[in-house]
Amino acid sequence: MKHQEIDTFSEVLAADVKEAVRAGSASGVSKRREILAADFPDANAIRELAGQIKQHTLEHLDTYLEQAEQKMRANGIQVHFAWDGNSAKEQILEIIQQRKARTICKSKSMASEEIELNDFLTEKGYDMVETDLGEFILQLDEDHPSHVVKPIIHKNRRQIAKTFEKHGLGEYNDEPEVITQRARKHLRQKYLQGEVTMTGGNFISAESGRMVIVTNEGNSRFGLAGAKCHIALIGIEKLVPTDRDLGVMLNLLGRSATGQQLTVYTEFISGPRSESQPEGPEEMHVILFNNNRTEVLASDCREILRCIRCGACMNVCPVYRQSSGHAYRSVYPGPLGAVLSPLLAGKAGYPELADLPKASSLCGACQEVCPVNIPIPDLLLRLRNKAKTEHADKAAIGTPDMTLWSELATHPKVWRTAMKSANLLNGLPYDMMPIAPLRAWTRQRTLPKWQGGKFRNWMKEHQKERNHER
């Protein structure tokens, strides 16, 4: 992807991409609002409870990790720990080699995007098959997700129909039903060949070692039905203490992500196939990976690890809706990505992403919709401070030069003259604005009519009245 700073990304975005992102995110916002209002007398109370559960888990993560590991092992799951992306990839490769598999069916997983697993295994000669429809389309297009729940939010059905035609999946037809049927026909053959199935995981209960995977297409279930071996790649922050907590999270995840009471397929997986079960993997591996999460946990932005990847903050964010997910130059877009991506990048990768926390108007909408009540605006401010201290060059991106303002504000006579003459701005065409940043700003926005200079007169009158009263 061509590098483009986030504050100018939307300028080069095609109109149909902008429209697709705007429509996709707007529908997410209204569906979420309606269903939460209809189902809960006080949705904020359950958001706060979910936030407390996740925060408690993070504060005792060592204990819960140990407990979850013991339970999973007792359930017959082989548990692995990976310090970083490379270690996770090597461990996955070793399992696949032992199984002598060639085709790996994969359901949607942001964790695997984070460590670029597909590229790694494809280079080693494996047939990686994305089975989520959106991810399948991205794979055909050699593209990347731009939203954590709706990976192809930036595409419309005409583009998808062209992609299918180009890859021999039928003549051009942009009917969603036809597109879905063609993908289904193609993928069902692949499920039969898939010796190994890879998934992410939405939650693990430390109490029972039970893992939860949610999908709306049933693709992970298909993959697991045919496979001999299941590998789940999961970040260490995905734990909750008890099975009961899963109920709180699932009640919020579907509603916040897609406006559904529950995702269509909600699978609780306790381990590999037992003798009484007719199908399912005989071997199951869970890879718990860190990839800088413990550094995030030690930082003053640890609350971001509560995230349950619902995407609601993206849908509601005015910056995301204008710029699209690819503007964030990282796997996690939107307000979530503006905080998490620079942190996960570690010391070496951080400077490259240090400008991301500036991609926010700090309107607070992201926190209002977040099902685990993450104080995203506060975290963005903390990261802006960090960028300013450690990488002043990056922190400056998108920040107007305040020298002129400081001159005006510290010289009363100049200030008074400026206030009087600023009325002239009202009659000026935008491309003749005297200050370059103002010209650039007005290229995409309407400058409100100048009404300044009246406060001093009001203050003088006010003081006169008060003196008179005394």
Ligand code: SF4
């Ligand atoms: S930060 Fe909150 S709103 Fe955004 S994806 Fe995560 S859980 Fe959802």
